Amino acid sequence: MASLAQQIGGLRCPPLSTSRVSNNSTRQNQKKPNSLRVVSAVTISNAQTKEREKLKDMFEEAYERCRTAPMSGVPFTIEDFHSALDKYDFNSEIGTKVKGMVFKTDAYGALVDMTAKSSAFLPVREASIHNIKHVEEAGIVPGLQEEFVIIGENEADDSLILSLRSIQYDLAWERCRQLQAEDVVVKGKIVGANKGGIVAMVEGLRGFVPFSQISTKSTAEDLLDKDLPLKFVEVDEEQTRLVLSNRKAMADSQAQLGIGSVVVGTVQSLKPYGAFIDIGGINGLLHVSQISHDRVSDIATVLQPGDTLKVMILSHDRARGRVSLSTKKLEPTPGDMIRNPKLVFEKAEEMAQTFRQRIAQAEAMARADMLRFQPESGLTLNADGILGPLTTDLPAEGLDLSDIPPAEDS
Numbered sequence: 001m002a003s004l005a006q007q008i009g010g011l012r013c014p015p016l017s018t019s020r021v022s023n024n025s026t027r028q029n030q031k032k033p034n035s036l037r038v039v040s041a042v043t044i045s046n047a048q049t050k051e052r053e054k055l056k057d058m059f060e061e062a063y064e065r066c067r068t069a070p071m072s073g074v075p076f077t078i079e080d081f082h083s084a085l086d087k088y089d090f091n092s093e094i095g096t097k098v099k100g101m102v103f104k105t106d107a108y109g110a111l112v113d114m115t116a117k118s119s120a121f122l123p124v125r126e127a128s129i130h131n132i133k134h135v136e137e138a139g140i141v142p143g144l145q146e147e148f149v150i151i152g153e154n155e156a157d158d159s160l161i162l163s164l165r166s167i168q169y170d171l172a173w174e175r176c177r178q179l180q181a182e183d184v185v186v187k188g189k190i191v192g193a194n195k196g197g198i199v200a201m202v203e204g205l206r207g208f209v210p211f212s213q214i215s216t217k218s219t220a221e222d223l224l225d226k227d228l229p230l231k232f233v234e235v236d237e238e239q240t241r242l243v244l245s246n247r248k249a250m251a252d253s254q255a256q257l258g259i260g261s262v263v264v265g266t267v268q269s270l271k272p273y274g275a276f277i278d279i280g281g282i283n284g285l286l287h288v289s290q291i292s293h294d295r296v297s298d299i300a301t302v303l304q305p306g307d308t309l310k311v312m313i314l315s316h317d318r319a320r321g322r323v324s325l326s327t328k329k330l331e332p333t334p335g336d337m338i339r340n341p342k343l344v345f346e347k348a349e350e351m352a353q354t355f356r357q358r359i360a361q362a363e364a365m366a367r368a369d370m371l372r373f374q375p376e377s378g379l380t381l382n383a384d385g386i387l388g389p390l391t392t393d394l395p396a397e398g399l400d401l402s403d404i405p406p407a408e409d410s
Contacts, residue, residue, distance in 0.1 A: 092160060094150055100162070102144045110135045112148065112162055119159060122148065126163035129172060129204035138164070172203045173237040179203075180232035185249045188230045193220035200230060200244060207242035215250040216283065250282060259313055260356040262348050265325070267307040275303050277311055277325055284323035286311060291327055293334030302338055309341070310348040312355065329355050 100114035102122075109123040128138035140146075148162035179186060188200030188207060197210040198220050209230065216223075229249035234241055265277035265284065274287040286303075288296055296302055303309070311325040327337050327344060330351045336344050344351075 092150060092153075094152065096150050097147055097167075098150060098162075099145065099147050102140055102146070103142055105135050105140065105142060107134065110140050114148075114160070120148070120150075120162050121154065121159055122162045122164065126151065126161075126165045129165050129168040140164075168204065172205050173235070175203050176205065176232060176235045176242065177237075180235050183231065185229050185231055187227045188244060189227050190220075190223045190225065193224070198223055200228065202230065202242070202244065205242055207244045209244045209246055213245035213247050215247045259315065260352055260359060261313050262310055262330070262352045263313065265309060265311050267303050267305050267309070269305060270299050270303065272299075275299055277309075279311070279323070279325075282323055284311065284313075284325040286325040286327065289328075290314065290325065292337035293328055293331055294338055296338065302341075310345045312348070312352050 098114050098120075100112040100120060102110045103113050103119075104111040107124075109121055109127065112120045112122055114120050122135065122140070124132065124135055127135040127140055130138070132138055146164065147167070148164060149166050150160050151163045151166065152161040153159070154161060186202055188202045188209070190198050191201050191206070192199035197208055197212075198214070200207050200209055207230070209228070213233070214223075214228075228246050230244040230246055231248040232243075233245050233248070234243040236242075263279045265279040268276045268278050268283065270276075272288075274285050274290075277284045277286050288299055291299070291302055309327065310330065311327055312329050314324040314326045314329070316323050330344050330348045331337055332343060332347045332351060
């Protein structure tokens with residue numbers, strides 16, 4: 001036994017290692033996650049398969065629906081689709097007219113929304129046919145909807161460049177053609193001059209007025225920045241020729257001037273012998289002797305350049321383009337033009353009517369003298385200077401001279 005005990009005691013068993021125990025437990029624990037990992041992989045694989053099958057079924061269903069009933073469930077029709085294309089798709093070629101809305105303005109121009117891929121730009125110089133410094137001067141403000149024409153493209157951002165000026169330019173030529181056909185007198189502002197004549201702005205276009213077609217003796221420098229009455233002589237858009245005449249306009253205006261008519265004029269200049277009055281583009285002379293019944297020694301005490309007054313036409317020489325004027329004939333009492341010119345202007349039409357009646361009476365008396373040599377007319381002149389019948393059967397007030405037919409040559 002002792003020897004057995006010794007033998008047993010002599011046996012050396014290594015101590016239990018904590019590391020081995022922990023390693024064993026760790027290995028056991030590691031076996032569990034491996035089994036879980038396998039189960040999870042199977043689960044995920046099954047879920048993906050179901051999802052793929054579901055998507056496959058959806059695609060197959062969609063394909064079948066598109067093949068058999070492509071418009072099923074669509075809230076708009078083919079017509080709606082084409083209408084939308086027309087609204088949002090447009091021709092962006094140069095010269096094309098497009099509609100847009102201004103949504104922003106600045107010192108350089110305006111941004112316009114045209115439902116394109118980017119905003120379009122309207123430069124200041126293209127905003128109006130007239131020279132402006134800001135687009136708002138032409139009425140271009142945010143919210144304005146207008147038709148524009150495409151004139152270019154900005155290479156930096158592919159945005160379009162628009163113009164209103166080119167549209168207005170075409171309309172201006174059309175307007176000038178219409179005014180020429182109607183033979184209308186228009187006002188043109190003189191903006192320049194050259195060797196052959198002057199340049200006038202009409203309807204936003206530059207027109208040429210030859211010196212031979214100017215009725216006034218004023219120099220080109222004197223006419224700058226002034227308005228002249230003009231008529232159209234030639235309107236040719238293709239050749240960009242716009243020729244005007246001041247003489248034709250003056251002839252038309254002068255035809256409206258009748259002896260004894262009252263017109264409004266502006267004093268242009270004073271001379272020792274009278275004042276030159278502008279009456280609608282025509283220069284008339286108000287002689288010093290026709291200012292007032294009272295003597296006027298110094299015209300400057302009565303009139304000044306720039307004064308506006310009413311004058312009466314005394315005579316009109318159309319061949320020479322001379323018009324004689326009078327304020328003397330408009331005075332209610334002699335000297336009113338010096339003492340109370342306001343009263344003269346208020347009574348101008350009334351006094352002019354009296355003057356015309358006197359002229360008509362004088363003409364009637366002259367014609368009556370001629371009729372006295374024609375007893376067959378059956379007319380005589382009464383004490384008031386009115387032609388009346390020889391018999392007493394007709395009205396006592398006599399006959400109006402306008403009703404008397406002219407005597408026939410025997």
